[in-house]
Amino acid sequence: MSQSYVVARVGKPHGLRGEVTVQVHTDDPAARFVPGASFATDPAPRGPLLLTGVRRHQGVYLLSFEGHTDRDAAEELRGTRLLVDDEGESEPGDDWREEDLVGFAVSLPDGSHLGEVSALHVRPAQDLLEVRTTRGQVLVPFVEELVPEVDEDARRVVVDPPPGLLELGE
Template sequence: MTQPDAFVAARVGRPHGLRGEVTVQVHTDDPQSRFVPGAVFDTDPPGRGPLTLASVRVHQGIYLLGFTGHADREAAEALRGTRLLVDDEDEAADDEEGWREEDLLDFGVRLPDGTPLGTVSALHVRDVQDLLEVRTLEGRTVLVPFVAELVPEVDEERRTVVVDPPAGLLELGE
């Protein structure tokens, strides 16, 4: 579980290559200033950190990070699933208008008429538009562009999200 005063800046994915680089799913609006060599991240789970960033590069639109002390593929694999944390107040200026994945996880997802659709299983932060990942009641995963036209309501108190998908969106990938 994340610390109450921390924000997830990224989640470590799979290793890339043989020199300890990992792919990351970015959860910050300002990766250029967050991901700089020498930056130190607390981690979730805490036993994997803190991690000091040794290298940063972008390959085909994906951030590849290398960490001090993790110089080979095996060491990189051990970091898979690790969340890189930053102080909440540091991120607040960057994220005043947005949602964080940890704020939305497990929210119930409903259609505008109240029909239950599933639950929020992830938030994919993208440069152009974010994607809300929904695990349907049938166990499928659907991605919904996280824009006001398609996600007109997020109710924090009730922990629900209303999704108004265009025809065919929920059937993609079947």
């Protein structure tokens, strides 16, 4: 059975010719973002979208879609999630998607409650977990040393921050 996955979320328009920035949610954007690729969308009425152009500018993917050839048309796509259907793409737990983690409880190694995962920011060097705490939002590098456990069944993430990480921004 196939399942839909978010591979990107459309951001702001770039320039005047319909290009949009995207927040990438796939580990292989070069294979996913090729001219001629078609994406289902969320919300569904905005798609499907046929990719006509791809380029990188200062590390950001810029995409163009058929029928969206100016800045106004590109602005209408802001917030759209690009979806693909994958059959057996990877084993569960090999990689994480934002929709997998949002809403998970976040605790410290001693079991005390820290907050809740509110977003996953995919970055070239390392991903960042955004955690909503009672004192505000905190970004935690999503690396094994700082996030030693992700329990899918319990919908819980354990964060082991170095001294001072949780105090940044206070």
